[in-house]
Amino acid sequence: MRIGSPAATADIALDTIDLADPELYASGDPHTLWHALREREPVHRQTLPDGRSFWSVTSYRDVNDVLRDHTRYTSQRGTLLSILGSSDPAGGLMMAASDPPVHTALREPMGKALSARALAHWEPRIREVVLRLLAPLAEGPLDLAQAGTAFPMAFTGALMGLPEDDWARLAHLTTMAVAPEDPAFEAGGGHTTLLSAHHELFEYFARRVRTVSAAPGDDLTGFLLRMRPDGRPLRQDELVYNCYSLLLGANVTTPHALAATVLALMEHPDQYRRLLAEPALVTSAVEEGLRWSSPANHFMRYAVKDTEQNGVRIARGDAVVAWLGSANRDAAVFPDPYRFAVDRSPNRHVAFGFGPHYCIGAPLARIALRVMFQEIVRLVAEFRPAGPVRHLKSNFVAGISSLPVTAALRDGAAEALAAHAPLPRPEAVA
Template identity: 65%
Template sequence: MRITAACHGPECDLGAVDLSDHDFYATGDPHPVWAHMRRHAPVHLSTLPDGRSFWSVTRYHDVDAVLRDHTRFTSSKGTLLSVLGGTDPAGNKMMAASDPPVHTALRKPMSKVLSHRALQPHNPQVRRVVHRMLAPLLDGGVWDIAEAGARFPMAFTGTLMGLPEEDWEQLARLTTAAIAPQDAGYRRSEGHGTLAAAHHELFAYFSGQVRRRRRDPGDNLVGFLVGMEADGRALRHDELVYNCYSLLLGANVTTPHAVAATVLALIENPREWDRWRAGLSLTSTAVEEGLRWSSPANHFMRHATRDMVLRGQPIQEGDAVVAWLGSANRDEEVFADPYRFDIARSPNRHVAFGFGPHYCVGAPLARIALGALFRVLVPAVERFTLAGPVEHLASNFAAGIKSLPLTARLSPEAARAIGAAVAEDGPVIV
């Protein structure tokens, strides 16, 4: 998805825009549309040609209200536009597709093993992954950071979940196909065939993993889920499969797109790159700005549990309500100069990980991974240069870049350090 640096130009015709269209995010630009909606139609009803409809919410505080209040907006009927008008089979079985108390019972034990403190022992593994990810820069050739980034999370999430390394590349591809089924690089058939096939393969894979962990749990996240109790009972087989899928999907659609979009923003704003290289203490705030800027999870959907009025619009019980995170993170009422990439931005209460009870349980892992990557990347690379066209992912959910070819000029010290780390640790699938 293109990330507009500023919104100028004529007002748009909302009747001619389909925010559910995957291709719009590959070839179009939603930011002028969202800016128009924030100004003139912050709660807007879209009706698709097949009769399905959804309300779009684009202002920060309205997005907050929709995502935070599960009593008025339920997650149990589906949280993505891909299930609009249908029934989500994972409803009240998967943490992401449930409301309290079911959601709370699932989340509480998971949040303990995915907390920042619990993940600290894995920092050396993440750093090793970062060094090996950067190894192609050593020969001075073209390096596609988007392609490398797409496989980046698997190298530590796969390890955390206890998934065999030889499966990582295929799992990364399947999770992307699940959120970008209309993208030419992932589409297998017309209609919903690609999505159905990706889900079938992922669910079958995790079904096998769950059966294996029942015999030998091991010290990994899948084994933890198998032995976990929610509200005093063990999880059923289908609940285990859905939640394994959800954890992997969340990792694979957030971190890589934040990496590519942040690097592209730094190429387009070289002063910020120089500023960051001059002060690595800015890494934490810079990572947060990269998350705000990229907003990798583009939307979350809820359904109204009762009739209500939101900003003067009558919403009926059962209506689908879509909260656009990318728009909320550019809301002029909350962010000063929101179309400026500022690595020292403060305050920066972005919503890249959502709001409220469904705030991303994997956020600590994403922050650890992004921080580790940029703490190596920023001092290592003196300058990035684009080496080809930027290609955007056709997905209404993931604001993704699927190709970002670069060349880089490494500092001599960084080149030696990366080379030594790679020589010591050996190859890995990234």
């Protein structure tokens, strides 16, 4: 998704806005449309040509209201626009598509296993993965977006106990699932691509669960097999859906936040110079990169009863879509919201969502991105564009599918990177 400062929005006809169109996020300017909606109609109804409709909320306050209140807005009927109007087969089975008490019973033990404290010992492995990802910069151009697709799998795959030979295919399938109409991932039409990706991923995890169920390992899949929410083991369908959800979440945020933050640093070289001069700002720079990129673009809910949102009546059963990228540009919360600032504080972004469904993998993503930018600051004096930027065609993931760069390396960096074998090239996936 292209990120810029909106021009004048007064002439935008709000009834012509189509926030469901994946092409808008590949080549259009959603930030201008969101800006217009926040100013003039922060709770906006859109009807699709096939008659399906949904409400969009675009202000920070409304987005938080919708995401935190399961008594008014349920997750169980589906959380993404791709299944608008359909029943989610994972509803009540997958943590991300459930409400309390089911959601609470699943989240509490999983949250402990994925806490920052529980994951701290993974940092050396993540650092090695980072150095392997950056290693090609010692010799020439690197497509950071394409290489970045292998980044989360190299530690999330290990965390889940998945065989390394499967990681590349799994990374490709998860992108097919969130961007089924993107030309690089489409296989026989968007709907067919989505069904194919889901079928292969669910079959994969069904086989995996059967394989390890007799002797669960000391990994996240084994943890799920040993879980006893409400005193009972998870059924196979619950195991499959939650394995899928954990993998999808890992592959959605981290690579796209990486690419978008590097692009922002190239477009705002003063901010990278600031970061080089003050490496202690890496943590706040990561948070600003998350706000700036907002990789998870939206989450959907359904109204469980007639309600009111910001003065607008929402009928029971209506779909409501919370646009995170818009909330993260709300000037009521973020002064000068279209300025990328590595020292922004406070920075109460909602890139990981809000409320009960706040991303359970956020601690892992933060560790991975912090280590990544610590190494980038240590090794790279300057990034330079080496080709056109391509944006992912998806209304769910605000992503970059191609970001070719070269780097001016700092003293000794080439030798340090040469000591690490590059990660397998993602082009071998398809």
